[in-house]
Amino acid sequence: MAQEALTPEEGKKKKGGLLKWIIIVVLLAALGVGGWFGYKMFFAPSPEDPAAQQDAAGDPGKPAEQKEGLIVPLPTFLVNLADPLGRRYLKLGVEVEVRDADAQAALTKYEAKIKDTLLLLLSSKTYEGLSTMQDKVELKQEIADRLNQILGNGGVLRVYITEMVIQ
Template identity: 85%
Template sequence: MAQDELTQEEGKKKGGLLKWIIIAVVLIALGVGGWFGYKMFFAAPPEDAAATQDAGGDAGKPAESLEGQLVPLPTFLVNLADPLGRRYLKLGVEVEVRDEEAQAALAKYEAKIKDTLLLLLSSKSYDGLSTMQAKVELKQEIADRLNQIIGNGGVLRVYITEMVIQ
């Protein structure tokens, strides 16, 4: 009987110590997670990083941070490449260009741009345009095609202003 009491006391001591170790590990994990969340989402960027961005000017900025002028393109209405050819796409697009030179190039090469975008859009199918990822890829394809035509990376972004698939 004395032996049973002795083993029960050892079991309680081990269980109590294990409980405190688990609590300590959980508290440390919460603290590290809170610190990481604060640094990533709430803390201001370091001063030296902000200074290097300001000193760089426009030449050091990526295309996403540059601001340009919005130029509307004509609305495109094409048959989609679906079986039986009964679906069509109506697409309104505005293009953000880098400067006046790129804007002039869009006007100069309007026929090439219409031809290129009509061929691109008519090669798409309903399934190829129905997801959000497909729409983002379409915007990137349009930007790439326009940059090939006007050159010099003049197109910064493409915005879809109207999209109807029927």
Template identity: 50%
Template sequence: MPEIDADQPKKKGSMLKWIIILLLLLLLGGGGYFAYTTFFAASGNATEAASENPNAQAQGKPGDIQMVTLPTFLVNLADPLGRRYLKMTLDVELVNKAAAEELGKQTPKVRDAIILLLSSKSYADLATPESKLVLKNEVVERLNLILGGARVRNVYFTDMVIQ
């Protein structure tokens, strides 16, 4: 008759217990990380954005928002062979009518800044949706520098062709 080792079932049960504990700890850690990034980090970013520009709310009311369409931009991209180009039309959302008038007065500076920004990009820089969002943010930043303050709320790409 074969001998049955009494320690064998104990070893399996002990190892299973440690695996379950490890999995539970990993699940708790993942849940804690998810809760932190979802609830705590997001509210911290909103607080930082509000502290960076405390008068952003006071500059424009929802009824004052103005949309301005900029003329189409056609630029060569910064690719090694120089054979790619970008054609883009932008709509700019401004906080009030005064900002829209200022944008009209600063058209040469605006076009210059956007042309320099767009021509510094390569096809690879514009290929993904994330990179297009980065480009939108860069355009908003440059326009706000030209107009002074947070007068541009958003930029919308209404036409974009990369060839």
């Protein structure tokens, strides 16, 4: 009978053990909610992402159509950047994905116009204007826009930067 009665120390010990398990469960729940939130914010495709919407709206058995064209390399460009002292250079290698063989032929036909346009565009850039990833993506878009102005009818699908050195 003496062993059946709990001493005050043993009662506190059981309450402390129960409190520890409650804290562990609450922490695990908080980590789970934090992990879910982190996934939704950083890894899950955003709803305004057009590729994700097309995949969600399309048939599950049918892959999404991607326009693929011909890859055409352009000559390497070496220009002075528009920095105040003019001591920085940009060496840029570019390949262009065009829609069809007609656009590829137009690239060779208008090669002088393309070189002139891209040299003027690249030489107007500064080191600070090309330093971030966003700036490089914008440069690719500007190159595609300028090429589409020359070629017309959206002949250029994508621009790939294959080499970029700023010194």
